[in-house]
């Protein structure tokens with residue numbers, strides 16, 4: 001790791017953090033597993049993985065972790081997938097629950113229904129290259145997004161990959177596929193934020 005390698009953290013309290021670490025390793029990017037708020041210090045960016053947002057919220061109750069994460073997210077690039085996207089959203093439905101509020105979207109949890117709990121689907125994207133293959137697992141749906149939010153990929157007509165400034169969120173799991181374009185984008189956002 002040289003002086004120009006950014007310091008990336010992956011919130012490692014619960015859920016799919018190991019797959020994100022592996023996706024970053026594919027890109028030659030090391031990461032720090034974040035299990036306590038002190039581990040946020042010195043990071044240039046953070047990934048919040050999928051899992052179960054209610055469990056994540058409970059685990060964030062200790063040591064003022066939630067408040068420290070809010071402060072970090074206001075000042076640094078953050079990429080959330082699925083439960084991570086729910087945590088980033090300004091508004092959460094079904095049911096309403098606390099969130100970091102760093103992304104101006106409304107998300108509805110588990111919005112695709114039981115038959116469709118998990119599905120792999122290909123969708124249109126503005127990322128350079130072919131359509132994106134997207135793995136959805138009990139995914140939330142982005143019901144509305146503020147004017148500052150840019151949609152970068154869609155499932156049918158719903159936004160599934162969105163960016164607002166240095167915040168990126170996916171309702172699917174790019175870490176579980178082979179395509180590294182979404183993680184590459186996040187690393188580019190971290191580099192742009194640092195410069």
Ligand SMILES: NC(=O)CC[C@H](N)C(=O)O
Nearest residue numbers: 050051052053082083138
């Ligand atoms: N794969 C996921 O992260 C699912 C998210 C989960 N349904 C939640 O509400 O937190």
